[in-house]
Amino acid sequence: MSRTPIIAGNWKMFKTVSEAVSFFEAVKGKAEVAGVESVICAPYTTLPALVEAAKGTSIAIGAQNLHFEDNGAFTGEISGVMLNDLGVKYVLIGHSERRQYFAETDETVNKKVHAAFKHSLVPIVCIGENLEEREAGTTKEVCRTQTVAAFQGISAEQAAQSVIAYEPVWAIGTGKSSTSADAQDVIGYVRSVVADLYDQATADAVRIQYGGSVKPNNVAEYLGQQDIDGALVGGASLEPDSYVALVEGA
Ligand code: PEP
Numbered sequence: 715m716s717r718t719p720i721i722a723g724n725w726k727m728f729k730t731v732s733e734a735v736s737f738f739e740a741v742k743g744k745a746e747v748a749g750v751e752s753v754i755c756a757p758y759t760t761l762p763a764l765v766e767a768a769k770g771t772s773i774a775i776g777a778q779n780l781h782f783e784d785n786g787a788f789t790g791e792i793s794g795v796m797l798n799d800l801g802v803k804y805v806l807i808g809h810s811e812r813r814q815y816f817a818e819t820d821e822t823v824n825k826k827v828h829a830a831f832k833h834s835l836v837p838i839v840c841i842g843e844n845l846e847e848r849e850a851g852t853t854k855e856v857c858r859t860q861t862v863a864a865f866q867g868i869s870a871e872q873a874a875q876s877v878i879a880y881e882p883v884w885a886i887g888t889g890k891s892s893t894s895a896d897a898q899d900v901i902g903y904v905r906s907v908v909a910d911l912y913d914q915a916t917a918d919a920v921r922i923q924y925g926g927s928v929k930p931n932n933v934a935e936y937l938g939q940q941d942i943d944g945a946l947v948g949g950a951s952l953e954p955d956s957y958v959a960l961v962e963g964a
Pocket of ligand 1 (some may be wrong): 724881885886887888889927946948
């Protein structure tokens with residue numbers, strides 16, 4: 715089954731509105747490669763300008779988080795209603811920095827996946843083991859637990875549209891990356907977990923990215939692996955030339 719490769723930049727807490735718009739002007743037309751989906755997950759404050767700039771292009775805009783309730787007394791939070799209203803298409807859910815610094819749990823991740831679908835957003839569900847878990851040999855167990863929890867109550871049709879990002883926590887922003895063979899091994903396993911949860915057709919449809927110190931010079935190697943359908947990229951997505959090279963490299 716052929717799945718469209720997806721390169722998603724995660725800008726984290728970088729870029730003002732004017733920086734975001736200049737970036738977009740620089741990549742427009744270049745980070746638009748036939749057969750590759752290009753997504754920029756940007757800070758909330760830049761989203762209206764980016765959605766406007768992206769009109770008429772094939773680059774999709776994503777948020778980096780959402781609250782699972784539609785509205786209410788949740789100071790500082792942004793809901794799926796609000797993101798949908800802006801015209802955002804994707805949303806990162808359960809990034810390891812959110813799990814680590816903002817106490818997100820498998821339970822809140824699951825609620826957020828439900829909220830994303832409720833508001834027609836495509837979730838990019840982040841999973842992955844930390845260094846301790848890696849060294850203890852529990853990588854696959856951790857990825858299974860996180861995947862099963864994230865998709866609880868989610869239909870096969872919704873799961874098939876989702877994107878999963880396998881990001882070993884020890885490889886994020888560290889310059890250390892998983893080998894492509896190791897990443898393939900875990901991602902192939904995660905696909906089998908989706909098959910167990912649903913069926914083979916759903917597992918064949920879901921796109922699974924690798925993330926963790928992906929750069930223009932190693933992106934092709936990851937995407938050359940059978941089960942790796944793209945990359946979620948932090949640091950190397952911040953500069954226009956580098957981002958274009960990532961999309962071209964896919
Ligand atoms: C990320 O932020 O999801 C990420 C993978 O970061 P980096 O590419 O910098 O490791």
